[in-house]
Amino acid sequence: xxxxxxxxxxxxxxxxxxxxxxxxxxxxxxxxxxxxxxxxxxxxxxxxxxxxxxxxxxxxxxxxxxxxxxxxxxxxxxxxxxxxxxxxxxxxxxxxxxxxxxxxxxxxxxxxxxxxxxxxxxxxxxxxx
Amino acid sequence: xxxxxxxxxxxxxxxxxxxxxxxxxxxxxxxxxxxxxxxxxxxxxxxxxxxxxxxxxxxxxxxxxxxxxxxxxxxxxxxxxxxxxxxxxxxxxxxxxxxxxxxxxxxxxxxxxxxxxxxxxxxxxxxxx
Amino acid sequence: xxxxxxxxxxxxxxxxxxxxxxxxxxxxxxxxxxxxxxxxxxxxxxxxxxxxxxxxxxxxxxxxxxxxxxxxxxxxxxxxxxxxxxxxxxxxxxxxxxxxxxxxxxxxxxxxxxxxxxxxxxxxxxxxx
Amino acid sequence: xxxxxxxxxxxxxxxxxxxxxxxxxxxxxxxxxxxxxxxxxxxxxxxxxxxxxxxxxxxxxxxxxxxxxxxxxxxxxxxxxxxxxxxxxxxxxxxxxxxxxxxxxxxxxxxxxxxxxxxxxxxxxxxxx
Amino acid sequence: xxxxxxxxxxxxxxxxxxxxxxxxxxxxxxxxxxxxxxxxxxxxxxxxxxxxxxxxxxxxxxxxxxxxxxxxxxxxxxxxxxxxxxxxxxxxxxxxxxxxxxxxxxxxxxxxxxxxxxxxxxxxxxxxx
Amino acid sequence: xxxxxxxxxxxxxxxxxxxxxxxxxxxxxxxxxxxxxxxxxxxxxxxxxxxxxxxxxxxxxxxxxxxxxxxxxxxxxxxxxxxxxxxxxxxxxxxxxxxxxxxxxxxxxxxxxxxxxxxxxxxxxxxxx
Numbered sequence: 208x209x210x211x212x213x214x215x216x217x218x219x220x221x222x223x224x225x226x227x228x229x230x231x232x233x234x235x236x237x238x239x240x241x242x243x244x245x246x247x248x249x250x251x252x253x254x255x256x257x258x259x260x261x262x263x264x265x266x267x268x269x270x271x272x273x274x275x276x277x278x279x280x281x282x283x284x285x286x287x288x289x290x291x292x293x294x295x296x297x298x299x300x301x302x303x304x305x306x307x308x309x310x311x312x313x314x315x316x317x318x319x320x321x322x323x324x325x326x327x328x329x330x331x332x333x334x335x336x
Numbered sequence: 337x338x339x340x341x342x343x344x345x346x347x348x349x350x351x352x353x354x355x356x357x358x359x360x361x362x363x364x365x366x367x368x369x370x371x372x373x374x375x376x377x378x379x380x381x382x383x384x385x386x387x388x389x390x391x392x393x394x395x396x397x398x399x400x401x402x403x404x405x406x407x408x409x410x411x412x413x414x415x416x417x418x419x420x421x422x423x424x425x426x427x428x429x430x431x432x433x434x435x436x437x438x439x440x441x442x443x444x445x446x447x448x449x450x451x452x453x454x455x456x457x458x459x460x461x462x463x464x465x
Numbered sequence: 466x467x468x469x470x471x472x473x474x475x476x477x478x479x480x481x482x483x484x485x486x487x488x489x490x491x492x493x494x495x496x497x498x499x500x501x502x503x504x505x506x507x508x509x510x511x512x513x514x515x516x517x518x519x520x521x522x523x524x525x526x527x528x529x530x531x532x533x534x535x536x537x538x539x540x541x542x543x544x545x546x547x548x549x550x551x552x553x554x555x556x557x558x559x560x561x562x563x564x565x566x567x568x569x570x571x572x573x574x575x576x577x578x579x580x581x582x583x584x585x586x587x588x589x590x591x592x593x594x
Numbered sequence: 595x596x597x598x599x600x601x602x603x604x605x606x607x608x609x610x611x612x613x614x615x616x617x618x619x620x621x622x623x624x625x626x627x628x629x630x631x632x633x634x635x636x637x638x639x640x641x642x643x644x645x646x647x648x649x650x651x652x653x654x655x656x657x658x659x660x661x662x663x664x665x666x667x668x669x670x671x672x673x674x675x676x677x678x679x680x681x682x683x684x685x686x687x688x689x690x691x692x693x694x695x696x697x698x699x700x701x702x703x704x705x706x707x708x709x710x711x712x713x714x715x716x717x718x719x720x721x722x723x
Numbered sequence: 724x725x726x727x728x729x730x731x732x733x734x735x736x737x738x739x740x741x742x743x744x745x746x747x748x749x750x751x752x753x754x755x756x757x758x759x760x761x762x763x764x765x766x767x768x769x770x771x772x773x774x775x776x777x778x779x780x781x782x783x784x785x786x787x788x789x790x791x792x793x794x795x796x797x798x799x800x801x802x803x804x805x806x807x808x809x810x811x812x813x814x815x816x817x818x819x820x821x822x823x824x825x826x827x828x829x830x831x832x833x834x835x836x837x838x839x840x841x842x843x844x845x846x847x848x849x850x851x852x
Numbered sequence: 853x854x855x856x857x858x859x860x861x862x863x864x865x866x867x868x869x870x871x872x873x874x875x876x877x878x879x880x881x882x883x884x885x886x887x888x889x890x891x892x893x894x895x896x897x898x899x900x901x902x903x904x905x906x907x908x909x910x911x912x913x914x915x916x917x918x919x920x921x922x923x924x925x926x927x928x929x930x931x932x933x934x935x936x937x938x939x940x941x942x943x944x945x946x947x948x949x950x951x952x953x954x955x956x957x958x959x960x961x962x963x964x965x966x967x968x969x970x971x972x973x974x975x976x977x978x979x980x981x
Contacts, residue, residue: 250637272398273439279830310402312570314924379895408572441828443666508766518947527917531955537701568918659785660826697789699957795959
């Protein structure tokens, strides 16, 4: 099944967004449940997330808005990295998370800001650290 | 208090996004609680939502992602209108909501799609209706 | 089972909070599932909600904060009525809901405000209607 | 794309769960976004939901637990019907929803109970109506 | 109060589901708030969760679906253990969590999968570790 | 902008609730995004949270109910401290969290109880530790 066109398209897009770290995460998941790993590559990344109509950066920003609103913190870290990997600036990531204070509440915003701060630090994007 | 610069800036941006319908909603809220209406105009629209760093259309799309994920359906309708008012296409609105099937689940996506369909119909954007 | 002390205590407190309307709701639920209706009367109202340590009004306000945050709108209406029935003022109810804009986001707050407005109107608490 | 084996498998399972009403819903969605309708049939019903390892009835009950917990009420109605269609009894549906009072809270449970009551009535499963 | 029939019934069922670890958790809670510990044993385990109409394994699976959907990770771990303790297989636990990708979104599913993986490892259920 | 009357009012109230620890948190946030830190001080603390109509203790208790219901655990810790700082007793904090078992579910309640227990221990409010 891994040889479908959608699967290969998903692999390319996911690598662009998550880089080598994402490949490791996919391998770990595939050991636990190959079918779920396959679904995520073929149906999610090779399906929904590869549809034309929104550019890669906007897709990562709306994902970041969603996982911030839902309080899914490990995903916030991954998609802060993802957004930066596909061309969003640190400032745009911050704007996206700050705006969630309005719609999802201040706690959801601040928890995501702390997750983003960790990523910024790892990538050397914080001044004076 | 209504005469602050932030308040006036908020009024301009909110009118751009929500149009006349939004003005009516703000008046109704102001009758119930003027302080809350003022906060929303001055701190939300004139504050967070008027920060530079993200364009108006991207801001509406990330808001749409958030309220779709949170299942806030009246807000979905308002921000589908808002996104269309500031230049998003029907196709971009659909992409944003479809992508939420991945992150917030299929029910959150489909409920928002039905709300969006209602707005598309009101604006004459559905074929063959 | 309905004759337990906790059940009778629950009936008294629940009647104080919800009045006759609440009695009707309990009867309707008992027709569908007597055990659930019994649990709610005996364990919830006669148990947790009848513990000393917080006065009735504060209990209704924290419940209102919870159901507003969770977007449980039918419950918002019921507990706006409940809070007013046990001595909260219209102003206190509004403060409680407005504060949720900070913690649960503006959409959760505004949806609850519209539910509260409906209750205020039914009780003749809105000026100029 | 609709001719894939997974698509056809999804159609069969979904028809078993939702019946003719579900076919109408799928057609309406396909008019709005054929790709999303296709994803749901091929990846969701023909993919995840057609995996062996859990029987159809258990799958519908855990779905009902999830949408009750998430407060997704239109889905509650659909999956009460779905659970009954694949062999769950009215009593099992009620047990599933009642149990959610523990994990998702009493409001989530009661809202779902009212949605289930509506379905029971439509199917003639309520005594004395 | 601990000597009620419902309390003793709850103790038996809870011990079956959670084992010795659950007894320790209950004692710790009872030190902080005996009334809450009592409520959970008597009303939850001895009440709602001891109703006939669903077998123990199905009850644990719908609980797992609920806490996965709600993102309650410590509970996910406890109920993965609980489900395994009352006869669910590792495969059935995985199916239950995978299905939540559809209804609660991929992040909720993956976070729960990582929690389950930890339990599988502790119980020696992972190959090649 | 920091010199506005609302900003100064916010600083005073926030210091009363959170103490020195809160000042450190605000400084850290201001380094990451001064505008967000300013918004929180001026619009949230100096705005919504400084409105008359509810006393400080009741405001902290409804906040605690909200963040417990939303599963925002770092906020639970902060507002358990906040509630205690403005005059709530340990018993009142526990009542507030226990009541959430009814409205937001047992997992949300227990997670918050564990966060509160940690704060009680830090403040020397647990017997026999």
